[in-house]
Amino acid sequence: MVSYRALFGTMVPLALALLLIGSTEAQLEYGFYKNSCPHAEFIVFQEMTKIIANAPFLTGPFLRMQYHDCFVNGCDASLLLNSTNNNPAEKDAPPNQSLRGFDAIDDIKAKLEMACPGIVSCADILAMIARDSVKLTYGPYYAIETGRRDGSRSEASDTQANLQPPTSNITVLKNIFIQKGLTAKDLAVLTGAHTIGQSLCSSFTERLYNFTGRGFGLDPALDPTYVPQLMCECKPNDNTTRVEMDPGSSRNFDLAYYKGVSRGRGLFTSDDQLLHDPETKAYVERQAMAWPEEFFKDFAESMVKMGRIEVLTHGKGEIRKKCAFVN
Ligand code: HEM
Known part of the structure; x- marks a missing residue:
């Protein structure tokens, strides 16, 4: 018979280990791309400066997007996925229909893919463009955590209870x-x-x-x-x-x-x-x-x-090649 001590002697360290893994997994980092794509945040800011010079009204929707993404099943860029034939996505749900600037995000992602293919997530791009929109409207420039990965579920009906x-x-x-x-x-x-x-x-x-x-x-x-x-x-x-x-x-x-x-x-x-x-x-x-x-x-x-709400990190989710589509 397995003794209590033998059973829990192994379970406690196991539970502790799982707790530790769990807490690491939930964590983002400042400068997550410092080795893998050192200029990522600079590239985004440079693109944002050009985009906003031509279309200053996009700072509003770009800031709003991070809220609309994070509150609906976490900060996983599910907001950016396109609807498919049998699945209306978050993007097309009523609270999101007045958002604009999705094409500009595709352009930013394309620049990042040229510099560092497959590295920077669309969820992190949303955090960066929200931050840059604040800066470009004369607000503070704040450091953001990165390391989010992109989700694959996006359903219009999920927006109702969350926004x-x-x-x-x-x-x-x-x-x-x-x-x-x-x-x-x-x-x-x-x-x-x-x-x-x-x-x-x-x-x-x-x-x-x-x-x-x-x-x-x-x-x-x-x-x-x-x-x-x-x-x-x-x-x-x-x-x-x-x-x-x-x-x-x-x-x-x-x-x-x-x-x-x-x-x-x-x-x-x-x-x-x-x-x-x-x-x-x-x-x-x-x-x-x-x-x-x-x-x-x-x-x-x-x-x-x-920006920490229900993030996917450490191998969960994926890094989308294009923000509007799962890989
Ligand atoms: C607390 C609950 C909130 C409600 C009920 C709410 C509601 C709204 C509504 C109805 C609009 C106008 C949308 C339109 O007609 O185009 C709007 C715009 C906006 N919201 Fe909120 N909001 C909330 C929180 C937030 C948060 C937390 C943020 C960001 C941190 C945010 C950022 C914005 C921005 C920047 C706009 C302007 C969008 C544009 O220029 O197109 N809102 N919000």
């Missing part, structure tokens, strides 16, 4: 962040990304014309002096016009978003809802009056944290 709509209340928003290992502070910090970029009118016109859900009504949380401008830019049922989310400053990564939210000028209910929780409210109100250093530092930290 909350702009009508969400603070409880729903906090819950989804907590589910992803993030905090209420990360929510207040990362939503600060709305300091850059544009929104389709259709993402918020309910607040202007149909707040009751019965075909009429204005959201009383909106600053009444801001409403005429929004109504002028966005007529009811307009599905194509885009407006600056942070008017006058939407190409500057700065604190104007927090100033706006604190005055009832957040574009979405989800922005306004930051004022409905003591911790997120205190953050918004502090940043509305602050110098940008604290927000810049917080944003860098929260982005690095978000």
